[in-house]
Amino acid sequence: MSKAxxxxxxxxxxxxxxxxxxxxxxxxxxxxxxxxxxxDRNRIAEAEQVGVKSVPALVxxxxxxxxxxxxxxxxxxxx
Numbered sequence: 001m002s003k004a005x006x007x008x009x010x011x012x013x014x015x016x017x018x019x020x021x022x023x024x025x026x027x028x029x030x031x032x033x034x035x036x037x038x039x040d041r042n043r044i045a046e047a048e049q050v051g052v053k054s055v056p057a058l059v060x061x062x063x064x065x066x067x068x069x070x071x072x073x074x075x076x077x078x079x
Contacts, residue, residue: 008056013070017056
């Protein structure tokens with residue numbers, strides 16, 4: 001089973017992206033974790049370490065897929 005993490009910061013673009021991801025990923029084949037970096041700030045370093053440059057971003061099996069552009073990681077860090 002593949003592992004996916006959807007990182008976002010709660011902005012409207014991020015929330016819409018989350019809805020889209022949840023609707024289209026086959027959860028029988030992909031273990032999906034949703035991480036809201038605005039409320040789970042201790043995961044920011046993790047997101048950066050795996051290559052997330054902006055949110056929303058979907059990481060699947062180590063590959064980073066940036067979805068649109070809601071906020072840079074610098075903006076996320078500022079809160």
